[in-house]
Amino acid sequence: MPFNQKPQKFNAKINDVTIGSGDKTVTFGGDCTFPFYSFDAESENSPKIGVEISDMGLEGVSEGIKAYYEGATTMGEIAQKAAAMEGADFVALILEGGDPNGVNKSIDELIEVVKEVAAAVDCPLVVEGCKNVEKDAELLPKVAEALQGRNALILSEKEENYKAIGAAAGLAYNQIVGAESAVDINLAKQLNVVTTQLGVDAKKIVMNIGSAAAGYGYEYVVSTMDRIKGAALGQNDNMLQMPIITPVSAETWNVKEATASEKDMPEWGPQDERGIDMEVETAAADLAAGSDAVILRHPESVKTISKLIKALA
Amino acid sequence: MFKVTFAFENGSTVEAFANAGDNLLEVARGANVAIDAPCSGNGACGKCRVQLKGGELDSKKTLHISDEEYSAGWRLACMSKITADVEVLVPDIASAYKSRMKVADLSSKEEIAIFENAKHEVEAAGIELTNSLDVVEVHMEEPSLDDTMPDNERLTRALRKYMNLKRIRIPYSVLRKLPDVLRSSKFSVKCVIRTTPDDMFVYDIFDGKEDVIIGGLAVDIGTTTVSAVLINMETGEILAKSSSGNGQIRFGADVINRIIEAEKPGGKKKLQDAVIKETINPMIHEMCRSIHFSEQQIYRMCVASNTTMNHLFAGINADPLRMEPYIPAFFKTNSLFASDVGIEINPDAHIIMAPNIGSYVGGDITAGTLVSMIWNRPEFSLFIDLGTNGELVFGNSDFMMSCACSAGPAFEGGDISCGMRATDGAIEACTIDKETMEPTYKVVGDPGTKPVGLCGSGIIDVISELFMTGIINPKGKFVREGKRVRHDHYGMGSYVIAFEDEAGSVKDVEITEVDIDNFIRAKGAIFSAIRTMLNSLDFDVSMIDDVYVAGGIGSGINMANAVHIGMFPDIPLEKFHYIGNSSLTGAYLMLHSTPAEKKTYELASNMTYLELSTVPTYMDEFVGACFIPHTETSLFPSVLEEMQKR
Numbered sequence: 001m002p003f004n005q006k007p008q009k010f011n012a013k014i015n016d017v018t019i020g021s022g023d024k025t026v027t028f029g030g031d032c033t034f035p036f037y038s039f040d041a042e043s044e045n046s047p048k049i050g051v052e053i054s055d056m057g058l059e060g061v062s063e064g065i066k067a068y069y070e071g072a073t074t075m076g077e078i079a080q081k082a083a084a085m086e087g088a089d090f091v092a093l094i095l096e097g098g099d100p101n102g103v104n105k106s107i108d109e110l111i112e113v114v115k116e117v118a119a120a121v122d123c124p125l126v127v128e129g130c131k132n133v134e135k136d137a138e139l140l141p142k143v144a145e146a147l148q149g150r151n152a153l154i155l156s157e158k159e160e161n162y163k164a165i166g167a168a169a170g171l172a173y174n175q176i177v178g179a180e181s182a183v184d185i186n187l188a189k190q191l192n193v194v195t196t197q198l199g200v201d202a203k204k205i206v207m208n209i210g211s212a213a214a215g216y217g218y219e220y221v222v223s224t225m226d227r228i229k230g231a232a233l234g235q236n237d238n239m240l241q242m243p244i245i246t247p248v249s250a251e252t253w254n255v256k257e258a259t260a261s262e263k264d265m266p267e268w269g270p271q272d273e274r275g276i277d278m279e280v281e282t283a284a285a286d287l288a289a290g291s292d293a294v295i296l297r298h299p300e301s302v303k304t305i306s307k308l309i310k311a312l313a
Numbered sequence: 314m315f316k317v318t319f320a321f322e323n324g325s326t327v328e329a330f331a332n333a334g335d336n337l338l339e340v341a342r343g344a345n346v347a348i349d350a351p352c353s354g355n356g357a358c359g360k361c362r363v364q365l366k367g368g369e370l371d372s373k374k375t376l377h378i379s380d381e382e383y384s385a386g387w388r389l390a391c392m393s394k395i396t397a398d399v400e401v402l403v404p405d406i407a408s409a410y411k412s413r414m415k416v417a418d419l420s421s422k423e424e425i426a427i428f429e430n431a432k433h434e435v436e437a438a439g440i441e442l443t444n445s446l447d448v449v450e451v452h453m454e455e456p457s458l459d460d461t462m463p464d465n466e467r468l469t470r471a472l473r474k475y476m477n478l479k480r481i482r483i484p485y486s487v488l489r490k491l492p493d494v495l496r497s498s499k500f501s502v503k504c505v506i507r508t509t510p511d512d513m514f515v516y517d518i519f520d521g522k523e524d525v526i527i528g529g530l531a532v533d534i535g536t537t538t539v540s541a542v543l544i545n546m547e548t549g550e551i552l553a554k555s556s557s558g559n560g561q562i563r564f565g566a567d568v569i570n571r572i573i574e575a576e577k578p579g580g581k582k583k584l585q586d587a588v589i590k591e592t593i594n595p596m597i598h599e600m601c602r603s604i605h606f607s608e609q610q611i612y613r614m615c616v617a618s619n620t621t622m623n624h625l626f627a628g629i630n631a632d633p634l635r636m637e638p639y640i641p642a643f644f645k646t647n648s649l650f651a652s653d654v655g656i657e658i659n660p661d662a663h664i665i666m667a668p669n670i671g672s673y674v675g676g677d678i679t680a681g682t683l684v685s686m687i688w689n690r691p692e693f694s695l696f697i698d699l700g701t702n703g704e705l706v707f708g709n710s711d712f713m714m715s716c717a718c719s720a721g722p723a724f725e726g727g728d729i730s731c732g733m734r735a736t737d738g739a740i741e742a743c744t745i746d747k748e749t750m751e752p753t754y755k756v757v758g759d760p761g762t763k764p765v766g767l768c769g770s771g772i773i774d775v776i777s778e779l780f781m782t783g784i785i786n787p788k789g790k791f792v793r794e795g796k797r798v799r800h801d802h803y804g805m806g807s808y809v810i811a812f813e814d815e816a817g818s819v820k821d822v823e824i825t826e827v828d829i830d831n832f833i834r835a836k837g838a839i840f841s842a843i844r845t846m847l848n849s850l851d852f853d854v855s856m857i858d859d860v861y862v863a864g865g866i867g868s869g870i871n872m873a874n875a876v877h878i879g880m881f882p883d884i885p886l887e888k889f890h891y892i893g894n895s896s897l898t899g900a901y902l903m904l905h906s907t908p909a910e911k912k913t914y915e916l917a918s919n920m921t922y923l924e925l926s927t928v929p930t931y932m933d934e935f936v937g938a939c940f941i942p943h944t945e946t947s948l949f950p951s952v953l954e955e956m957q958k959r
Binding site: 159163184185186187189190193194195 | 315786787790792935936937939940944946
């Protein structure tokens with residue numbers, strides 16, 4: 001009996017959300033199939049890759065990343081090199097120096113960095129906060145203000161601070177709102193519901209449903225993403241049809257596989273390679289589970305994942 | 314040694330002595346001063362407030378006391394150490410009301426009607442309302458020099474004439490009275506007896522001319538509230554009714570904290586004393602005094618309570634209940650007598666217990682199931698008991714399945730800053746105007762009673778109204794501003810239902826975001842348990858024909874509001890029936906009717922127990938249900954419709 005292919009058709013699709021302005025834009029989402037099921041239907045927008053840079057410059061990054069950015073001294077130059085990376089679709093600036101439990105840079109200081117980066121590159125921009133909910137509630141509205149006109153993605157509002165960040169980014173300054181929840185389909189949906197109730201357009205929300213490095217409780221991430229896609233497409237749940245962005249590097253470059261030096265762990269091989277491996281493995285799994293965009297750091301990782309997307313999409 | 318004086322708002326005081334460094338809450342517990350401390354003195358709940366009136370205390374400052382309150386002398390007892398002689402005021406706020414005993418006024422026939430109704434329903438199901446207690450009149454020949462038989466043999470022989478039983482037992486308590494009663498009555502007496510097919514037990518003996526009432530006591534021991542009825546065993550008439558806070562509450566609000574407390578040295582005795590000596594015995598005395606009845610004339614007692622409560626009541630180690638594989642010491646037992654546990658009724662009175670089904674589904678549920686009558690109908694019914702533990706039974710005359718979920722004490726007013734039991738001063742119903750955001754409320758008690766706090770039904774109303782008027786969002790966070798919406802300096806929102814000047818206590822009656830959050834978790838636990846249990850049977854909520862809701866959460870729940878907040882499934886409101894405290898009603902039936910008692914044992918052994926913690930999707934259901942009305946709004950179509958109308 002000949003094989004008779006029956007495409008799995010859904011009467012729903014993931015929202016397409018475009019970030020960036022002018023002729024430099026990228027669009028997340030838009031698909032009506034499970035990830036890479038190109039045999040069911042044509043993919044509208046293949047998954048996108050962002051390159052993460054930090055307001056802390058090149059402090060603490062791995063040797064390989066440092067080597068790529070060699071010669072770049074200002075944040076503007078770093079951003080330009082990131083934007084030029086092979087396979088990169090957008091630049092993601094993380095303001096980790098703002099963390100009150102860390103360097104605790106002032107909001108003005110951080111906004112200067114945001115402005116410098118925005119001036120240096122014209123590619124689509126994602127700005128990530130410092131992860132502290134109180135600080136982000138003050139910082140990210142300022143970021144949204146500073147980036148007016150850039151149609152940037154502000155990562156991210158959480159349940160605790162969605163009112164401040166959602167209203168500033170989604171209503172006042174017309175940016176794209178990133179909605180971050182903690183690896184749970186219900187919590188993700190609840191945040192989308194309350195955000196849209198604020199008046200934010202559901203089509204201007206991108207979810208970060210939470211992540212982990214592969215091997216670190218990662219099964220929950222896969223299952224959550226998978227079920228979100230299932231509900232969005234199968235049940236036409238419009239409160240879960242937002243595309244998903246997953247900041248991978250912030251997780252993977254902090255686990256021991258990436259941080260242990262070669263001197264301490266000679267049997268594990270070169271440190272830089274291990275970091276790349278963690279980043280690539282996690283990102284590949286995120287994409288296969290349902291992420292519409294990933295954020296990476298190492299040029300090797302970006303190149304590899306970009307190749308993977310081209311081959312599968 | 315320092316002197317610690319506890320003053321109450323009614324002017325009375327209690328004095329105790331303590332060493333430097335002693336914890337004030339511990340001192341209060343030692344002196345039997347009930348300061349409510351649901352968190353067991355961890356500084357987490359902020360309920361054990363006292364006001365410093367004289368002397369000094371070494372108190373840590375906490376989030377629960379604002380700066381103004383601190384300068385007015387308010388302290389948390391659990392965070393205070395004794396450093397000198399001190400006098401503190403124990404306030405009459407909502408939580409203190411919680412432990413206040415109440416003997417119900419039986420003039421309102423509603424209370425009685427619930428019992429009468431239950432009696433008729435079981436009778437209609439073919440269960441006879443008979444028990445083994447009886448009064449018999451016995452006439453004996455007076456002794457003489459020719460007839461020298463001793464008194465006890467004389468009585469035994471006379472009784473044997475009535476009933477040809479091999480063994481007749483006369484306990485010490487009767488023997489002691491025997492010579493006097495026989496002679497004063499001229500050997501014409503009435504005996505209270507219990508007969509079984511092969512023996513007879515004589516509980517008591519009276520002069521034959523006396524009118525003898527056989528008393529019986531049914532008690533529902535809830536984690537938070539204890540209630541009881543004193544009945545006439547022959548007719549089933551309710552003679553008195555009483556309710557009180559469970560004295561164990563100062564050892565923690567939930568069963569787990571109680572078990573942990575009971576594990577400490579001397580803990581089992583402490584907890585048993587708290588529920589028997591401090592709670593049930595005073596209730597018995599109060600009821601007996603109100604109707605001039607002798608405690609000694611209570612010859613049988615029936616207890617319906619959750620598994621932990623009946624273990625602690627019996628003074629039995631409850632520790633295995635909270636640890637895998639969660640095995641109780643007994644499901645049912647008939648080896649308990651009043652004198653064993655110090656219940657101050659007739660010492661030979663038998664204590665029967667509604668049987669447990671599992672470590673978290675106890676006798677309160679089997680007793681309630683008896684009352685709900687779901688075992689006698691072909692339609693599918695759901696029985697829900699809203700207590701500190703929420704328990705569910707689903708089924709019909711062919712099968713029944715039960716499960717328990719931890720709802721916390723919120724339904725009975727615990728874990729809610731202004732929460733209280735449904736007694737005088739409790740707001741039991743409320744509506745809020747959408748435009749002005751002004752509330753209208755109904756208070757338990759005589760007309761004019763000022764509001765002191767919120768009971769379960771009031772909390773449901775307030776949260777539902779806050780949500781339907783758009784004052785809070787589905788997460789329970791305040792999104793509208795107004796005169797009655799406040800934010801503290803940590804940004805936490807609250808809604809004032811009654812300002813201090815309209816309230817009958819020292820502070821505003823309000824509901825905070827933390828309260829709402831606690832309540833959302835409680836209702837989420839109930840709803841997700843319903844869904845999980847039905848899913849496990851491949852049923853959905855549309856297949857439920859009737860829902861019976863029990864629990865002492867107020868005189869009645871506004872079912873529409875309970876659906877609005879997503880506590881109960883969105884099915885037609887006429888399917889919901891509130892059946893009051895079914896645990897107490899069930900205990901009453903088991904006490905009054907031996908066939909009903911047997912039926913309850915049978916129901917318990919036929920019920921399947923579903924352990925929710927082993928169902929992988931339960932957590933998912935729970936998180937989905939922790940939203941008003943639910944993350945999956947399509948489960949609540951009528952709520953959406955209603956919201957659009959408003």
